[in-house]
Amino acid sequence: MKVAFVVQRYGLEISGGAELHCRWVTEHMKKYWDVEVLTTRALDYISWENHYSGSDVLVNDIRVRRFSVAKPRDPERFGKIQNFVFENEHSEEDEIIWLKEEGPFSPDLIDYIKGHIDDYNYFIFFSYRYYHSYWGIQAVPHKSILVPTAEHDPVINLKIFKELFRKPRGIVFNSLEEKKMINTISGNENIPAEVVGVGAEVPEDIFSKQFCQKYGIKDNYVIYIGRIDKNKGCIELFDFFIRYKKETSSNIQLVLVGSTVLKIPIHPDIIYLGFLSEEEKFSALDKALLLLMPSFYESLSMVTNEAWALGKPVLANARCEVLKGQCERSSAGLYYKNYREFKEALMFFLGSSRLRSSMGKNGRKYFQDNYTWGTIEKKYLSLLKRLEKE
16 A cells, blocks of 8 residues: 655654654554655745755655745735734635645645545645645545644634545544544544544653753753743743742752743743753653643644653643643643642642652553554554545
């Protein structure tokens, strides 16, 4: 069986989100299928500027076909169009204009799909909200599988996507909450689907003691891992943590790992390490007391699964239904809606090593039951087997 994975950008340099999700699934499913990746030349997700030069390359022994972005995104123009669409009555044509500006605008990629329909058994599209998924699924609905990676943000309510969710041959959801949200919006319960998610790549060797010595970090810290961004709840996290430090005698530190688009507050107990290798990231997580996950929007938190793989509890934002659901199903995390709940939950965690250990064990079991790669692979194979029978 030959399967094309279609995603907005693809490369070893891309360390998170749907793109990393796609790469991991592709690399694992090559054991069973003849796989290729269809993507753009873009690296930066803000501008979608063409970055990669090779049009047909190997990435970890997987063939990757890259297509040019015909027009980079103009952030100012895109912002104006998006504000209009989100805040005013508008037509579906307005949404199509928004989609073109959302990008990455690559007609060559869509033309390739149209011209090579018979070369592949299935096309698996990652991320519903981008140009490649919308127009790609229109071109090959009978061979398309969508991995929406949908979050509960304003984009999900656009009219064009209500119809799109009813077109694919199959759907791979990240979580029960994402499935419920999309079913409610589009009424697409009749489409064959699996709730799958993504596994975690835990390094064989983790050197947490050496990590702390290298960066001069004490043992007593909590950690945030991911893009440091307003939509990820980081502004609120900084506010809550600084208030917590003022109101308590705690010596806890907050360690931040990831790229940032925000100005990080200057505080003696907020330590920003920037982007780390996977080995160092897991070493940092392994030594932390718990993971903080303040995001408002997720379809599935990969770093939360990584924390549970290491037996670390999680404190998450309850206003994100996916995070709340993950914590409830796993019995491996607490969640908060406001500062008071954040303070009480953090004090509860920091005051009880027994609680942290118990929830950490729950998290490890939840991960092993649901998110090992063997489980993920079986679900993909099961869905395609079902489609073949039908």
